[in-house]
Amino acid sequence: MTLTIRDLSVAYDDVPAVRGVSLEVPDGSVLAVLGPSGCGKSTLLRGVAGLEQATGSVAWDGEDVTRLPTHRRGFALMFQDGQLFDHLTVGRNVGYALRLRSRGRAARATEHARVEELLALVGLEGYADRLPRTLSGGERQRVALARSLAHQPRLLLLDEPLSALDAGLRRHLAGELREILTRAGTTALMVTHDHEEAFSVADRLAVMREGRLVQEGPIDEVWRSPVDAGTALFLGYARVLEGDAARRVLAAAGAPAAAAVAVRRSAVVVDERGPLEGEVRSIRSTPQLQRLVVAVDGLGDLDAVAPLDHRTSPGDRVRLGVDVTRVAALAGD
């Protein structure tokens, strides 16, 4: 019960958008494909769904579905903006896939029950008779999710499911989405450009750039050891240091030397016994800590953090330590 993508390529008018991507999504897991806009991740998803003409192969559980048209693949695709059918009520939207498969009085009763069950699952009880246009963005996405889950697709494809929503709602819904997918035991392939979203929903992570897959693995592993500088920056690391600077930071962290190192904004901490020293250039307070920019001797400007009760001001000299869990050693280019 595994989705296997082998060497999948899609081109638009001879311009390649996806180049030879191979991936596996095991049963019951959620894989997030993460990449900047325009990297070809949505095209990859459309290729898997059968909406684009692709070369390579897509197989489910050993069965090659590459030649099957979209509607016979048994994969459900949830669009970025939901794509609800505006002329149908919420209930009829959710029951759409069920109605395609069976008709008759008994089927209608089952459909009704299933729609209620799904609306409860996404927290929209009693919305069955509303029209999609009367819903908020978050509600529309929930309906779209319920609609995609209705016929228990063997694979759910999610195209930036939350990115059309505002930040607060996005964070909230990401957690819910994770819970709903786990509870329904759904295998899912999601693409997104937002690493927070990927971390909160997925089990595994694949990073895509310029149509190619650059790294794939369990979330913490990808997070801890990004494959190159570009990936590290995209995953939310603040800076990448190379050469001598990398060696000194790694040494300060007590880690083995490497050609380059990616540093998070909170990796460098003000610490009286720290091995590095520098001059504070600016300070900004946030609710949890103070964020400093420090001109470290021989290294240049680095982001650093200090506890809120630490008194310092621009021009002061401070000593700095490096938190080894917040840096990632990179192989050189």
Add this chain to the structure above:
Amino acid sequence: MTTTRRLLGLGALGLLPAAVLGVFFLLPVSGMVARGLVVDGSFEPGAVLEVLTRPRTGRVVWFTVWSSAVATLVAVLLGLPAAYSLHRLEWTGRRVVRACLLVPFVLPTVVVGVAFRQLIGESGPLGPLALDGTAWAILAGLVFFNVSVVIRVVGSAWESLDSRPGEAAAALGASPAQVFRTVTWPALRPAVVSAASVVFLFCATGFGVVLVLGGLAFSTVETEIYLLTTDLLDLQAAAALSLVQLVAVTGLLVLAGRLRAVPDPTVRRTTAPPRRPRRGDLAPLGATALLLLAIATPVLSLVVGSFREALPGGGSTWSLENYRALTGQGDNQALLVPVADALVTSIRVAVDATWMALLLGGLLAVLLTRRSRSRTERRVRSVLDGLFMLPLGVSAVTLGFGFLITLDEPPLDLRDSPLLIPLAQALVALPLVVRTLVPVLAGVDDRLRQAAASLGAGPVRALLTVDLPVVWRPLLASGGFAFAVSLGEFGATSFLARPDAPTLPVVIFRLIGHPGRLNYGMALAACVVLAATTALVMLAVERLRVPSLGAL
């Protein structure tokens, strides 16, 4: 003060169109209606009833209704797959085929009639089928003429349908047929209904095609009015029928307007890029190919026929004789002037009709798209909108006939004015011009004009800065369209053209009705010349790519 000035300004804009419409449309039409209702100075609606209870009238009305309904249905069924293939799929030659399939719509009705007669006539390629003089011939002619309307209206709606809801449905397991039934069709239905209502209107008021193909055996209300007036001189019966038609058509127009008025807000508009055909698209592509064949056959047989010369002893041979004869007046004094002169007259009239239609249509479009600042203003606008659409539905025959009986005495004795025919034709083309310009002007964000005003531009300057750059292309296109319509206009012109200064369609009709060895061949050659002129104008117009063109 400024409000009053604004309203005065708008009123001044509307003055010219209103005056023209009043004198050259409402007056003739009401004069004609009065002719039916008033007998010897007293109001007698009974006369109308008498005409309506004649068995022939019943037959005519019944034929009009069923032939229009069937032709509409067939046109829609044939037009849908073509609209899909031409607007949603990308394939080599798509644009050429699209242009070819749109040609029939602008072909003069007389030409279409003659082309079909040539095709199915005794000596034509389809002669053995013995379709000549049957209702099928008329139906085929009506469908030929109107399929392009369906393709145009439905195609542009289909083109702007978002493809993602359909993809979402497919991803939920809907087969292409189910996607069409549950997603595409609901979104497309308004356009189809609107196209069908327009086609029905065109069929029901179709004149040239029915007159040429139907002869005396089959008559629609429109041709019956013509026959009653010109052959039987029963003006009262003609007026009564016109009255019936006026009521029916106005009703239909209101209905069509209702259906059109709601560009379904639930449908998201984005122009989807056409995609390459897949295996499942073979059926619509095949249907399109067949349609192309069906459209091309009568046209080709017309062209071929025009190059055949009938020999005195029977049989025929290739020759240019028919074209050479166009400088003459036909056999047996068929014509008072050479055909070439008629072509010159046609073009001169069409030029006049075009500037009139553009002037009136432009003024109206500006008037109709200014933002209404009060409820009354809005209401006046919507009434105006409907009023100026009337010429579309009121039969051209009624209009021409009305001109004849109302503009014949001082101070409005205009029968000999050279502007009379252009005016009538301009009125016929006016709705097309307005319908092309209004969506364009309405699409201009009013805040742009406000921005221009806030930067110090007066109303005229704002118009030049904001509206003109958007509107010149549609203006040019609708001008070409009006020109083409005017070139082929036959209904009103057939009443108004003087025998010594006929237009080309009138000459063609006269030639096919006049015995003589060369006359029929000349008619074919004249048809080719007229069709080629119109097609050239339309191809030029098509290159301007104005989406709202001809979308009624």
